Amino acid sequence: MGSGVVLSVAGGAVGLVALIITARQGVTGWPFVIVFGLLIAVGEMVQFRVDPSRNRAPIATSASLAYVMLRGPAVGVPPEVAQIVAVTGLATLAGIFPRAIAGLPWDLVISSRRVLSVAFAAVTFELVTPDSLYWNGSWTHAVPLTGAMLLAVLSAGLTDALVGAGQDTERYNRPFPAALRDELAVMGRIGLAMGISGMLLAAGTSLIGLWAVPLVVVPLLLTQFAFRRFASAQRTYRTTVRSMARSTEIAGFSSPGQNARTATLAVAIGNDLGLTPARMEALEYAALLSGVGQLALADPSPGGASLLRTREERQRAAEIGASVIERSGVLDHVAEIVRHSNDPYRHGRASNADIPLESGIVNVALAYEQLVGEGNGQSPAKAMESIGLGIGAEYDPVVVESLRRVIGRGFRF
Structure with missing residues (x-):
């Protein structure tokens, strides 16, 4: 009960x-x-x-x-x-x-x-x-x-x-x-x-x-x-952000529903880590808008799998996306999360505490979605094994451990 x-x-x-x-x-x-x-x-x-x-x-x-x-x-x-x-x-x-x-x-x-x-x-x-x-x-x-x-x-x-x-x-x-x-x-x-x-x-x-x-x-x-x-006004604000997020799906730079699925998982991880409501809202918006910068790239990734791109392309897309978000004038913290959402942990947050934890959450959530999401076919266990290989180098250990707990509780997209 x-x-x-x-x-x-x-x-x-x-x-x-x-x-x-x-x-x-x-x-x-x-x-x-x-x-x-x-x-x-x-x-x-x-x-x-x-x-x-x-x-x-x-x-x-x-x-x-x-x-x-x-x-x-x-x-x-x-x-x-x-x-x-x-x-x-x-x-x-x-x-x-x-x-x-x-x-x-x-x-x-x-x-x-x-x-x-x-x-x-x-x-x-x-x-x-x-x-x-x-x-x-x-x-x-x-x-x-x-x-x-x-x-x-x-x-x-x-x-x-x-x-x-x-x-x-x-x-x-x-x-x-x-x-x-x-x-x-x-x-x-x-x-x-x-x-x-x-x-x-x-x-x-x-x-x-x-x-x-x-x-x-x-x-x-x-x-x-x-x-x-x-x-x-807050409801209108959320609707606007979600509409912006769908632009990458319409243009073929992400698969249908990918941004929403990434945001759902990111929010679940944020809840598990006990982030404050203000940080949770910024995290959700950042996960939804994390792919906006890809619109500046020449061609979409196959099936919206941004992980197939080179490190340089992903970081350039993140920087462009952050710049676009900053121009709104009201999403500065969201822009900072997106800017570092493709930074490898070893060269990012591990050595720079100013990088938001939320960036690492978006990075891990997007990786898991692209391994397990619609059309990708990997099992949760296989996806966790793949992500586990990048702990400490590509992915924040704290975030990955939180993801294990979330998945262990039966999380499904």
């Missing part, structure tokens, strides 16, 4: 238990239930994807965290932990349902993670906040209450980061420390902003009531609109 199924079942079970407890105890603060439930549902409906791995729902996240931390004169009786989890779970389902009906992308696992994180935040806030502590305009209450809010937000973020790192380790075979590092980096950039928005929403609502909601939510909507524009 995969972790996604476990998380979905766990989220559903926690939500169901919370709903049963809430039904027995009764609901308090119906106006707040309705308003924050609607915010969570709407936030879930307008979720979007910034990176290839996860949907973002900043309004839903901020609203659910704010509901956890309601405590003040305008609120009256603060919601119980079970009621917080029940409202969050039901509102999340209410937001997912229209997306599913409309055929829009949705991710039950990510939504379940959000419910579980909110449950941890609610328990933490309940444990560290005495009943006598609430917003009343006094610094003696405001300071410890702000600290309790921060602890609740951090508990939610750390819970989600640990779960997300475990999922990445399972899904992409990333080392857990590297996956956790990346999740914590995301939490520090996006998660903290959503947490602080939730704190402001909770504090404002606790003091002046539901009139505070639009004051905080409107800036959140504008921020989400900007994020969506950024996500759209």
